[in-house]
Amino acid sequence: MKLRAKAALAALAVLVATPAAQAADPVKIGMVLPLTGPTAGYGKDGKLGADMAAAEINAAGGILDGREIELVYEDEKGAPQDGVAAVQKLMTRERVQAIIAGMNSSITLAESAITKNRILHVNPAAQADAITAQGSPWLFQINNTASTNATIFHTYLTEQMAPKAIAVMGENTEFNKAVLENLREIVGESSVELAEIATYDGATTDFTSIITRLKSTGADMIYVIDAYPARTAQIWKQIRQQGGFPMEAHAVGTVQRSAIVPAEGAMEGVITADIFIAEGATGDMARFIDRFTEQNGVAPNKVSLVVYEAVKVVAGAMDKAGSADDYALISDTLRGNVWTTPRGALSFDDNGRAKAPYFYIHKVTGEDVGLLDTFEVE
């Protein structure tokens, strides 16, 4: 705690010390978010975070001797080829100096094929390990990888909650695959049994039969892997209607208010986890939440947070490196320093992966998640 405050003060000192230069060319950062389509909600949340970060940076005098940050948004529409189009447009037409892109893992992978060795790319939210496993020198990830998150969460599920058998259902996505692989590994080392795994297609409209099938296995824990709020709400409603399970869990980092509210109480008590929690926040995080809530009228969620952090980290690294386009230098700066964010000190490894300082086990309570347990990430 003390350390964090100190780091924040130091950062502030740097910002204050920067002389307010004449308005030079702004530093353009390309923001690729899903602004239309089925995941438009994430795009909206992310945009609020990004705008707030840019406003804070500019209010404090900008970076690189007074250059303002200008965010240029493009819509990836929830589809890989639109993500690619957005990135290419931002790079070649808008001539942005960095790309912040990454909600869905498949789309992020497609985008990273374009950005590789060409531009600084920061992926705020997508979790699949494959993204940062490609060895792109200028690709960084704010969120934990799926396997880091899943290892902690799955260990918690098997050891702390200790069910006899787990029944799993999830959408057929790359994220789901990565989580499942990890689950199989962790469960394999324990005495817990994997009763059944049901992988459904994104076009599925009804889950009663799947839940009936899973219930019939006699499993005492249901584990849902789905990152799509509307479907998450629907699935939990239907689980509740079939009497529920003794233990209920939902995949890491995917439970937001946008799922809990439409679930109308059906998610009450579901166990999940994330790198962020609003409840009990102190210090920088509490201040971030307050500022965000004040500006936008709603509380921030994980998506808003990681996108906010992505903008802050990119700007901070450029400033510290003294360049907006020497990507090798900026990347070295990113790896060689510790970055202060609302969550605490963030550092990047050789693969460009950040590790969140803390990892929280949540329990859905009312219209939000409540804190159940906190882990420090080694």
Added chain:
Amino acid sequence: MTDITTGAPAGRARGGSASLKGAGLLALGIAAALAAGFGLGGDPFLLNLAGYTCGFAIFALSVNVMLGGLGEVPLGHCMFYGIGAYAPAMAMNHAGLPYEAGVAIGMVVAALIAAPIGWLTLHLTGAYFSIVSWGLSGVAMVTALNLDVTGGPLGLFGFSRLAVGPFDLSRPQTYFFVAAAILLAVLVVLYHVRGSRFGRAMEAIRQGPHLARSLGIDVFRERLKALVLSAPIAALAGALSLPYTQIVTPEVMSVLRTVDALLAALIGGVGLIFGPAVGAVIFTILPQFLDLDPNVKVLVFSLLIILVMVAAPGGLHQLWKAAAARLSHARKGDAP
């Protein structure tokens, strides 16, 4: 549909002028491609997008073989596009084959699959055909999602070398020129198809299947031929999308892709041989210059499409035709 005559006859003066007109159009196309290729030289984004647009135009042309040619709405045509995109991806990533070989394999596979699919579905017409065709593409999408060889939900990416012979498609300008050349070649082939015995049989079937049959045309066989012709063209289009998208996911077979191509063909005019290509350009390039909130953009674009359809149910070229007719009318009748 009067435009198709251009390629018809020989021997007589009319035939000569038709091939002249055809050659003129081709020259115009080459000139336009060269102008675009060098004109956009400084803008890799637009060049890449233009390359992709050429691929998309080829897909719209393939869809239009069914739409303008037979009068059917092939909602599931995205399946062949998807096969074309997956084939080189799989060939490169799994078999170590070059891109060109994958493209060829994709086209052959698409034609081979089109034959039994056509045999199953082409007895149906109208909405029945459209929706069953859509369903088959849905089955293909579920298959791509569930198989390992297609990379499952993640799809395939990280391609070794996207090149056609000495032409490196990862360079935007080369990509555009190659795609434009292929587009022109497809246009030439389709132009000749329209003027051939087979093309006229299709046109006859579209206008009156009963009358066509009474003229000795085997309606089912010609419809099947049309599908088997259009499938490899769609596959070629799919393959040409790779240098742009850099990844193939099951989403490539989404019905929305076919709908985009249908819109392009209908806006450009299904009766014109180059209508779908023009439509594809309008459809992909225009929105890039509409600087609006994405949702407002969708709203505006949809309303524009509706407006066009209310004003000219046959597509934009109807408006042009009407305007041209009015113009010539005005010229003739300037006395009163």
Added chain:
Amino acid sequence: MDLLIQTLINGLILGAGYALVAVGLTVIFGTLHIVNFAHGAFFALGAYATLLIERAGAPYLLAIPLAVLCVAAIGFALEATIVRRALYDQGEHGSIIVTFAISQAIVAAIILVVGPDPLPVPSPFGQTAVSVGGFFLSAQRIFIAAASVAVLAGFALWLRRSVKGQQILAVSQNARGALYSGINVPLIRSLSFLLGIAAAGLAGALMGPMISAFPTMGDANVIVAFTVVILGGLGSIGGAMLGALVIGLGNALFETYVSVSWTPALGWVLVILVLLLRPQGLMGRAQLDRH
């Protein structure tokens, strides 16, 4: 055995919901020969209208008919301004584009006005589940099934018995003949379009509490509805009900006993099989050759 019974119950209730979404599609196709790709958007409008009316203070059961009226009013406005001009007698091509564009426009408008996040649609049946002899039945689902059966039966009866219903049937069978026998065909077409749209809105109002209201909520449901409608025979209301039952039961059984991942393909495979044997669908009329 218990599993089988629960699965069959699931399938039946599921089928009743599908029928509700499908019936509007089939009415519009039957009389207008329009493949209405905007059906899902009107479905979503039904759910949003219910939600907004409830927020204004009306109870759910009252909000349903009011929401249906709202959706019908929007449908009426679109019919008078766009559909009537652009679609009738223009064949399927135009209808695909225009209805698709309408659908895109509605979804974009919902995102702009209400926002993209899913919202709960409150219902008095809420999350209540009835447990009968160990079998779980959601109250909202029972309500949907009952409403669906009542509405569909009432609608079928109205078509048979009322003058307007008879005229709709006449137009759907032979528009030219109907015109010659003095039926106001344009009026009947408008009426059919409104009925189809209203049915979509009703389906949205009823299913909203289960799936929440979100802009693209109609997409997946309409895909299923298309398989239902084609399976039953385009334009046949009885066929839509039968098709819904077959697909509801088929999906439930397949998901429980065979594979979840491959279920979305099942409906299409059924459709293709049926069409091979009966090109007009399960209950469609064989078409007389007309030149």
Added chain:
Amino acid sequence: MTGWAVEAAGVEKRYGGVTALKGVDLRIPEGAIHGLIGPNGAGKSTLFDILCGITKPSGGRVSVLGMDVAALPAHHVARRGVGRTFQRTATFRDSTVRENLLFASYGRMRHSVLQRMARAPAWREDMAAFETRADAVLETCGLAHLSDQPAAALAYGTQRRLAVAVMLMNDPKILFLDEPVAGMNDAETAEFIALVRDIARGRTIVIVEHDMAAIGALCSEVLVMVDGAQVVSDTPERALAHPDVVAAYLGTDADD
């Protein structure tokens, strides 16, 4: 060859529960112009469809030009010399007169797409043969000056002549005309009658028609059908005077 262009016996057709034809017998000698009349709904069009192989009969025997048309696909029947015009879609409306004839010469052409691209001899020969034949047909049907007009823009009577021209491209041995003069004015009808007489040389013609004057002027014999069954087969004058025929026509609203 038996000397009969059409030999049909006991032809039946049922659609679900509806019986459209209840055992029709028909013999038409080669080279004749034969009429087929009856009130609407009598089954004339269904019989036409069966004779052309478009619809398959539910019972009975049908032989046209010596072919068992019930066993052959419609396009095979057409390729072997059976032509037929339609009431509604008589021509390819979106195309010009000349294109209509091009579509119609499908059966006479052999070239492939590749030969067309290469302008190979096969294509040249096809096109040359087409030009010759098209000119002759256009001349016969009085359409030579209209060859570049869109079909839809032609006057109604001219469209019907085009429909005949389209069929003539295949030089059918037997030609079925479905209500060819319906909706024509007197001058058009007279022109059309002359055309039919002209093209009747060397082929058999069967006409379904409500216009009794045209039937009387053209046909040597007519078959009168009522309610899916034949009533009488005789010369036009005698057939129309037959009491059953009079009763059938008086008992129905013979619209157009």
